[in-house]
Amino acid sequence: xxxxxxxxxxxxxxxxxxxxxxxxxxxxxxxxxxxxxxxxxxxxxxxxxxxxxxxxxxxxxxxxxxxxxxxxxxxxxxxxxxxxxxxxxxxxxxxxxxxxxxxxxxxxxxxxxxxxxxxxxxxxxxxxxxxxxxxxxxxxxxxxxxxxxxxxxxxxxxxxxxxxxxxxxxxxxxxxxxxxxxxxxxxxxxxxxxxxxxxxxxxxxxxxxxxxxxxxxxxxxxxxxxxxxxxxxxxxxxxxxxxxxxxxxxxxxxxxxxxxxxxxxxxxxxxxxxxxxxxxxxxxxxxxxxxxxxxxxxxxxxxxxxxxxxxxxxxxxxxxxxxxxxxxxxxxxxxxxxxxxxxxxxxxxxxxxxxxxxxxxxxxxxxxxxxx
Numbered sequence: 173x174x175x176x177x178x179x180x181x182x183x184x185x186x187x188x189x190x191x192x193x194x195x196x197x198x199x200x201x202x203x204x205x206x207x208x209x210x211x212x213x214x215x216x217x218x219x220x221x222x223x224x225x226x227x228x229x230x231x232x233x234x235x236x237x238x239x240x241x242x243x244x245x246x247x248x249x250x251x252x253x254x255x256x257x258x259x260x261x262x263x264x265x266x267x268x269x270x271x272x273x274x275x276x277x278x279x280x281x282x283x284x285x286x287x288x289x290x291x292x293x294x295x296x297x298x299x300x301x302x303x304x305x306x307x308x309x310x311x312x313x314x315x316x317x318x319x320x321x322x323x324x325x326x327x328x329x330x331x332x333x334x335x336x337x338x339x340x341x342x343x344x345x346x347x348x349x350x351x352x353x354x355x356x357x358x359x360x361x362x363x364x365x366x367x368x369x370x371x372x373x374x375x376x377x378x379x380x381x382x383x384x385x386x387x388x389x390x391x392x393x394x395x396x397x398x399x400x401x402x403x404x405x406x407x408x409x410x411x412x413x414x415x416x417x418x419x420x421x422x423x424x425x426x427x428x429x430x431x432x433x434x435x436x437x438x439x440x441x442x443x444x445x446x447x448x449x450x451x452x453x454x455x456x457x458x459x460x461x462x463x464x465x466x467x468x469x470x471x472x473x474x475x476x477x478x479x480x481x482x483x484x485x486x487x488x489x490x491x492x493x494x495x496x497x498x499x500x501x502x503x504x505x506x507x508x509x510x511x512x513x514x515x516x517x518x519x520x521x522x523x524x525x526x527x528x529x530x531x532x533x534x535x536x537x538x539x540x541x542x543x544x
Contacts, residue, residue: 174312174313175261175262175263175265175312175315177238177241177262177315179236179237179238180236180237180238180317181237181238181239181240181241181315181317181318181321182207182211182233182237182238182239182317183211183239183240183241183316183317183320183321183324183368184241184315184316184317184318184320184364184368185237185317186364186367186368186371187204187205187208187371187373187374190204190207190208191204191205193236194207197232197236199229199232203225203229205373206222206224206225207222207225207233208373208374209373210222210225211239211324212324212373212374212375212376215324215327215328215331217239217240217328218239219233219234219239240321240324240325241261241262241315241317241318241321242259242260242261242267242318242321242322242325243259243260243261244257244258244259244260244325245258245259245260245266246258253272253273253284254270254271254272254273255270255271255272255273256268256269256270256271257269257270257271257322257325257326259322259325261294261314261318265294265311265312266294267291267294267314267318267322267351267352268291268351268352269288269289269290269291269322269325269326269351270288270289270351271286271287271288271289271326271330271344272286272287272288272289273285273286274286274287285345285346286330286343286344286345286346287344287345287346287347287348288322288323288326288344288346288347288348289348289349289350289351290319290322290323290347290348290349290351291314291319291322291351291352291353292313292314292319292349292351292352292353292354292355292358292361292362292365293310293311293312293313293314293352293353293354293357293358294310294311294312294313294314294352294353295308295309295310295311295312295352295353296310296352296353296354297309297310297354297357298354298357298387298421298422298423299422300387300408300410300420300421300422300423301419301420301421301422301489301491302410302420302452302454302483302484302486302489302491303486304486304487304489313353313357313358313361314353314358314361315361316361316364316365316368319361319365320365320368320369320374320375323342323344323347323369323375326343326344327342327343327344327375329343330343330344331343341376342375342376342377345381346381346382346383347369347377347381347382347383348382348383348385348406349362349382349383349384349385350383350385350406354386354387354389355384355385355386356384356386356389356392356393356396357389357392359392359395359396362384363399363401366379366382366399366401366403367401369382370382370401379401379402379403380402380403380404380445382403382404383403383404383405383406383448384396384403384404384405384406385405385406385407385408385448385450386405386406386407386408387408387421387423388407388408388409388421388423388424388427388432389423389427390427390431390432390434390435391435393405393432393435393436393438393439394435394438394439396439397438397439397442397443398442402443402445404445404447404448405436405439405440405443405445405447405448406447406448406449406450406479407432407436407447407448407449407450408421408450408452409449409450409451409467409470410450410451410452410454410458411424411458411463412458412463412464412466412467412469412470413429413463413466414428414429414430416457416458416463417429419457420452420454420457420458429470433470433473433474436474436476437473437474440474440475440476446475446476446477446512447474447475447476447477448476448477448478448479449467449470449471449474449476449477449478449479450479450481451467451478451479451480451481452481452482452483453480453481453482453483453493453494453498453499453502454483454491454492454493454494455483455491455492455493455494455495455498457491459494459498459499459502461501461502461505463502464501464502464503464505464506465505465509467506467511468505468506468509468511469509471506471509471511471512471513472509472510472511476512477512477513477514478506478511478512478513478514479513479514479516480499480502480503480506480513480514480515480516481515481516482494482499482515482516482517499515500515503515
């Protein structure tokens with residue numbers, strides 16, 4: 173279901189599209205660049221703050237655009253310094269954005285490396301069995317402005333706690349498209365968002381610090397490889413054989429490993445960057461040593477790093493995470509095979525940080541409150 177706002181957000185405009193509209197309204201084209209400086213570099217959240225623009229031009233902006241199409245309604249922080257934000261859209265839909273801090277030796281928490289995970293859809297149609305995003309079904313695609321504004325909310329919040337090194341630099345180090353939704357299923361929005369945040373007039377954020385995570389849409393992986401945007405690619409693999417992967421990822425029935433892996437290889441060869449294979453460890457499903465051995469072979473063939481993630485418990489799903497001993501045994505097989513790998517321990521388990529969990533819980537709470 174598409175959503176048509178009464179007024180578009182400036183965060184969905186490119187410099188070129190805004191300049192065309194500015195000139196068509198009878199204003200000077202250079203005003204568009206000034207507006208972009210105000211919203212991306214100076215992070216203002218009102219028209220009146222754009223003090224070097226004429227009153228007439230600011231009135232025109234107010235009549236034709238809004239700034240933020242998302243409104244923060246809740247944020248939760250866990251002991252492991254993962255922070256989740258719940259944002260409400262204009263149509264009252266809820267989405268999630270997650271900020272993950274990775275403390276570094278010798279620096280304080282406010283100066284730690286920060287990764288932002290953004291959502292690109294309300295819900296998800298792909299029904300990955302470990303994920304809460306699809307439990308309530310797919311509602312709609314996000315517009316580029318709704319994705320960019322997630323990043324700008326984080327920028328403004330982090331600016332309040334730490335000084336930016338340079339005004340044109342974002343207040344975080346990495347962006348990952350792996351929140352709610354399948355990025356490659358909302359391809360047009362993904363590409364427009366990438367171009368906005370990568371542009372010098374936008375966030376000026378390097379493409380090599382952006383990761384697109386996909387459940388494995390092979391045709392779109394090949395298409396993304398030809399876009400000329402050197403982003404990183406992460407594939408939600410979660411099964412090293414078709415039999416196991418299909419239990420976890422229904423999309424595997426349409427794009428099985430013999431279709432997905434050649435597409436991933438083509439992307440890797442096109443950009444020369446190491447891929448990431450995401451592998452959620454689920455007790456009794458995909459945590460066997462045989463799966464680890466097969467995963468090692470896939471990773472070596474793709475020149476890929478493996479990120480092992482112990483399953484985050486989701487209300488409504490029966491699976492659970494393996495014991496620490498079993499997790500370590502799985503990873504040891506990978507390391508003995510000379511595969512680059514990490515195991516990501518707690519990252520937000522206490523705050524419902526798995527994709528879609530906080531949104532799902534909040535929607536249930538709202539429904540319960542409405543029924544009283």
